[in-house]
Amino acid sequence: MEQRLASTSRMTVNERKFVETALASDLRVDGRRPFDYRRLTIKFGRSVPVYGFTASATEDGSSEVQLGQTHVIGFVTSQLVQPYRDRPNEGTLSIFTEFSPMADPSFEAGRPGESAIELGRVVDRGLRESKAVDMESLCVVAGKSVWSIRVDLHILDNGGNLIDAANIAALAALLTFRRPECSLGGENGQDIIVHDPEVMEPLTLIIHHLPIAVTFAFFSEGNIMVIDPTHKEEVVMGGRMTATVNSNGDVCAVQKAGGEGVTPNMIMQCLRIASVKAADITSKIKNAVETYNTERTLRKVKRHSSTVTHQVSVPDVITKDKQAENIIRHQEEMIHHEPDRISNCDDEMTVDTRTCIKTEGNSRDSCTDPFVGGPSNWDPYLNKLSSNLVGKSQDLLGPLTIGKEQQEESKSNKMAVENSPEYATISSNSETLGVSGPRQQTDVAKSLKDAVKSKARKKSKASATTR
Amino acid sequence: KRHRPLRRSSICFASLLCSYAINPQETLTSEMNAETSDAPPTSLVDRTVVPGDTVLDLTAMANQTIKLGAGLRQDCDTISVMKAGKLRLSKPNKYWVESSHKRYVPCVEDTVLGIVVDCKPDNFLVDIKAPTLAFLPVLAFEGGTRRNIPKFEIGTLLYVRVVKANNSMNPELSCMDETGKAAEFGQLKDGYMFETSTGLSRMLLSSPTCPVLEALGKKLSYEIAVGLNGRVWANASSPSTVILVSNAIMNSESLSGLQQKIMVEKLMQRLQ
Numbered sequence: 001m002e003q004r005l006a007s008t009s010r011m012t013v014n015e016r017k018f019v020e021t022a023l024a025s026d027l028r029v030d031g032r033r034p035f036d037y038r039r040l041t042i043k044f045g046r047s048v049p050v051y052g053f054t055a056s057a058t059e060d061g062s063s064e065v066q067l068g069q070t071h072v073i074g075f076v077t078s079q080l081v082q083p084y085r086d087r088p089n090e091g092t093l094s095i096f097t098e099f100s101p102m103a104d105p106s107f108e109a110g111r112p113g114e115s116a117i118e119l120g121r122v123v124d125r126g127l128r129e130s131k132a133v134d135m136e137s138l139c140v141v142a143g144k145s146v147w148s149i150r151v152d153l154h155i156l157d158n159g160g161n162l163i164d165a166a167n168i169a170a171l172a173a174l175l176t177f178r179r180p181e182c183s184l185g186g187e188n189g190q191d192i193i194v195h196d197p198e199v200m201e202p203l204t205l206i207i208h209h210l211p212i213a214v215t216f217a218f219f220s221e222g223n224i225m226v227i228d229p230t231h232k233e234e235v236v237m238g239g240r241m242t243a244t245v246n247s248n249g250d251v252c253a254v255q256k257a258g259g260e261g262v263t264p265n266m267i268m269q270c271l272r273i274a275s276v277k278a279a280d281i282t283s284k285i286k287n288a289v290e291t292y293n294t295e296r297t298l299r300k301v302k303r304h305s306s307t308v309t310h311q312v313s314v315p316d317v318i319t320k321d322k323q324a325e326n327i328i329r330h331q332e333e334m335i336h337h338e339p340d341r342i343s344n345c346d347d348e349m350t351v352d353t354r355t356c357i358k359t360e361g362n363s364r365d366s367c368t369d370p371f372v373g374g375p376s377n378w379d380p381y382l383n384k385l386s387s388n389l390v391g392k393s394q395d396l397l398g399p400l401t402i403g404k405e406q407q408e409e410s411k412s413n414k415m416a417v418e419n420s421p422e423y424a425t426i427s428s429n430s431e432t433l434g435v436s437g438p439r440q441q442t443d444v445a446k447s448l449k450d451a452v453k454s455k456a457r458k459k460s461k462a463s464a465t466t467r
Numbered sequence: 468k469r470h471r472p473l474r475r476s477s478i479c480f481a482s483l484l485c486s487y488a489i490n491p492q493e494t495l496t497s498e499m500n501a502e503t504s505d506a507p508p509t510s511l512v513d514r515t516v517v518p519g520d521t522v523l524d525l526t527a528m529a530n531q532t533i534k535l536g537a538g539l540r541q542d543c544d545t546i547s548v549m550k551a552g553k554l555r556l557s558k559p560n561k562y563w564v565e566s567s568h569k570r571y572v573p574c575v576e577d578t579v580l581g582i583v584v585d586c587k588p589d590n591f592l593v594d595i596k597a598p599t600l601a602f603l604p605v606l607a608f609e610g611g612t613r614r615n616i617p618k619f620e621i622g623t624l625l626y627v628r629v630v631k632a633n634n635s636m637n638p639e640l641s642c643m644d645e646t647g648k649a650a651e652f653g654q655l656k657d658g659y660m661f662e663t664s665t666g667l668s669r670m671l672l673s674s675p676t677c678p679v680l681e682a683l684g685k686k687l688s689y690e691i692a693v694g695l696n697g698r699v700w701a702n703a704s705s706p707s708t709v710i711l712v713s714n715a716i717m718n719s720e721s722l723s724g725l726q727q728k729i730m731v732e733k734l735m736q737r738l739q
Binding site: 012023025 | 660715
C-alpha cells in the first residue's frame, strides 16, 4: 500500500490554489494564454532499409505526435475480413488504445482503464459517426471480403490532453496509410490476390474530412475555460468537454463526461472556438502529410547512375509502348533538369542525372564514389509536385518495377540522395534511397537501351564496362 | 598492503589509508599499470565519467588519506567509478561523482520539500520523491508537545530536514535544525511548487549565486525554497512573477551562465 502511495504523482494545496488564482488573471502556469495550444509536432514512420534488394519496409501509416509534453504514437494496419452481416459492402474501422505505464504513474499494464476506453470511444466516434473514412471503398467482394482497418494508439507520455493528441495521431496515421492493391483472379475469378507493395503501388484510404478533437477544461464552477489543459491543470479542473469539429464547421461529436455543470452559452462559445482551432490544426496535419508524401515519392523516383548511358532525346526510336512511357517519363525529368542537363550532356549522350541535382562539384570521374546530392534549389520535388507528375510517375512505377530483380548484378554504386532540409521533420533513412535508387534507374536504363540503335548501344556498353 | 575496508555513507566521506611496502616486482607492475591506466586522476576531475572508468591509481599515492564519496569504489589498487556523472574533487582529498536524476535517494542532513500524504497518531507520512514514504514525527517541531500538534491537511507542502536515511527503513524527517530551533522549516504557504531534477536543485543552491537567480533578482522580488530532492517552491506578490520565475528556473538546467542571463532577459522582455 505504501509502495503505491509513494509512486503516484501528487498535487499540493499550494499548486491548486495557485493554478486557480493565476487563471483568474488569465495566466496559465506554463505561460500560455487560455486559448493557446501547445507546440504540435507530427512525425511519421521511418522506413527501414532491408539490406539487399527490396526497396524498404516502409512504415506507411504510423505517426508520432507530440503536443507539448504529451507523446502519442498511432499505427494503422489492415486485414481482409468478412464484413458484418448488416453491412455487407462496407469495410470496418476499429480503434485500440494502450496506456503504457511509462506514461503516468497511475497507468497500469493490462486491461484498459476507464480513461483509456473513453479516449478510444471519443476518437472512434469522431471518425465513424462523421463518416470521415470512406468505408465502401474498402469493399473487395461484397458480402465476402472487406478490408478491416485497425488503428492502434499508444500513449507514451501523459502531459495532459491525451484525447486531442491521440486524435491527431490517428488522423495522421490514417492519412499516410496505404493498403495493398488487390484484384480478383484465380481459376474461377473469385480468389482475391493481394499484390505485393513492390509490384503494385499501394493505395491510400479515402478520407473525406478531418475531425479534430478540441478539449476544454473548466475551472471555478464553469466560469473559466481553457484549451489544451496540461497535466497539472487536469488535476485541478472541475470539468472537461471535448468537441470534435472539422474545418468545414461541422460538429462531429461532443463529449462531456461528468464534472461541473456548464451553461449553454459557454458550450456555444466552446464550439465556436473549437472550429477556429480545428482549421488551424487541420492545416498543420495536412502540411505534415503532404511533406511526407512528397518525400515518399521522391524516394520512389530512381535516379540514374553515371555508369548507365543512353540516348537522351530519342523520340523517333520508340517502338514499344513501355519504352515510350519510360522515355516520356524520362523526358519529363529532363525537362525539369534541363538547365543543368544541357551543360552536362556531351557527345556520348551520357546522361548523368545526379550531376543535375548535386550542388557540389562531383566530377564524372568520381562516379564510383557514393553520390551525395545536396539540396538543389530547382529540384522539382522541393516545391509542390503537380499531381500529374506524381500520378504519372506512380503509374509508370508499376511496370518498371517488374524488371528489378534482373538488375542485381548491375554496376551500380550506392547513391545516397540527401533529403532537403525541409524534410527534416520527416524521419527517413537516406541510405534507403541509395539502395533503391540505382536499381530502378538501371532498370530504366535497360529498357531505354533496347530502344537505342545498335551502334550507340555498343558504344554505351563499352563505356559502361570501362566505368 | 594494508587497506581499511570501505565504509561509506553518502555524506560522510570514507577514509582510506594507503601505506604499504612496495617491492621491486610491484614497482614494475605499478609502473606498467600507470602507463596503461587512464590519464592521471587530476585530468578526470570535473569531467564526465562512466561506470568502469579508473579514477585513481593507489600504487602511485602512498601514505595519503583519500576520502571517497558517492559513486566511487575501491578495487584493490584502483578507485573506479560506479555511477555516471561528473567527477568532483574538493581539495585536498575528497572525490565524488555528481549526477542529476529525477528521483531522489535520501541522505542525512539534506533539506527537502515534502508533501503530506497521511496523518498518523505519531507520524506524518510525507512524500519526498524517495522510493518509500518518509515519517515526520509529530513532535519534531520547535516547542512541540502532545498538546500543540500541528494540523496538516493532505497535500501540505513542507520544508523539512532528513534525519535518518537507511536504504532498508523509511527515512525520518524533522522540522527543526540540530539545536532544536525552527530555522525556516515547516509549512510553506501560498506560492507554487514545481519539480525539476536533483542536478538543477544543486545548481540553484550553489554558491556563488546561480546566474538565473541573480538575473531574476535584479528586476523582480521573489522568494524560493529549493529542496535537494528536485522540488522548488517559488512565491511572489503577483502570479505573473511566480510564473516567470518558475519557467525561467525550469528552462535553465542545461544552459551556461551567460545563456541563463540571456534567457531571463528575453522572458522579461516578453512580459513587458
